[in-house]
Amino acid sequence: MDVRALGSGGLVSSVIGLGTKALTGAYGPVSRREADRTIRYALDMGITMFDTADFYSGGETERLLGEALSGRRDAALVATCGGLRFNTAGKPVAVDGDPAYLARACDASLRRLRTDYIDLFYLARTDPQIPVQDSVGKLAELVAAGKIRYLGLCDITADQLRRAQEIHPISVLAVEYSLLQRSAEAGPLALASELGMGVVACSPLCRGLLTGGGSFVASPRQQRALRVIEAEAAELDVGIERLALAWLLAWRDDIVPVPSTRNPAHIEMSVSAPCIRLSFDTRARLAALFPTDGDYEPAGP
Secondary structure (H helix, E strand, C coil), X not given: CCEEECCCCCCEEECCCEECHHHHCCXXXXXXXXXXXXXXXXXXXXXXXXXXXXXXXXXXXXXXXXXXXXXXXXXXXXXXXXCEEECCCCCEEEECXXXXXXXXHHHHHHHHHCCCCEEXXXXXXXXXXXXXXXXXXXXXHHHHCCCEEEEEEEXXXXXXXXXXXXXXXXXXXXXXXXXXECHHHHCHHHHHHHCXXXXXXXXXXXXXXXXXXXXXXXXXXXXXXXXXXXXXXXXXXXXXXXXXHHHHHHHCCCEEEXXXXXXXXXXXXXXXXXXCCCCHHHHHHHHCCCCCCCCCEECCC
């Protein structure tokens, strides 16, 4: 699989990564054996980026990832995050950007992941009680100590992004970003490019909407857009999932989507998406469906 530079600091990833939320059971039951097989299969298919979070399943997903990467750690780029306190079920209960807490969170992730270093560590969210400079300052110390190689940020304003960058180079901005959810383009994404940061696109299939399923109900506007996308996909003889990923990769050259799945067939679909070449007209037609303000509505209970 082709690779891409994420930011200007030397971080390199496979063009497509693997998100691990599906391994928590969020999209349906998954066994430990199935999770292990999924991670190993992704590696075999050329995926190097594995995107997880310390609060997924109360830390259990990091443990699964660490076990699955045993003996192949050097072939993987492990990305995780800290800065959210969570209960044993993995439900975040509070934002905590306190430097001491971030240091403990990093050490805990290292133990669960069975590794001496984390390739990419995100500050999960900025703490309104703690200046972002203080949080990033502690993470910079962990970089200097060799526990973290590169830093990333999530859910951050443009002003906070600039202040963080003044303390230590930020390699990656992680945002929810897909063909149907492009609101980030109006804010931090433009600044990320200006500052030389790469982008990790979380939920690049809009939490399943671009697969024909998912946990969200399509709004009327999205339903109309999905019909157009399906028509474009049929014209190109590809599935809408592959088309959606190909559009992201063609729209920006500094982006790595991290779709989450527990299904090897979906991994095969994802890794084939970079082979699709979209014309300028096709990219523009798809972009016009949701210029920058994608919307979705949560499914009912």
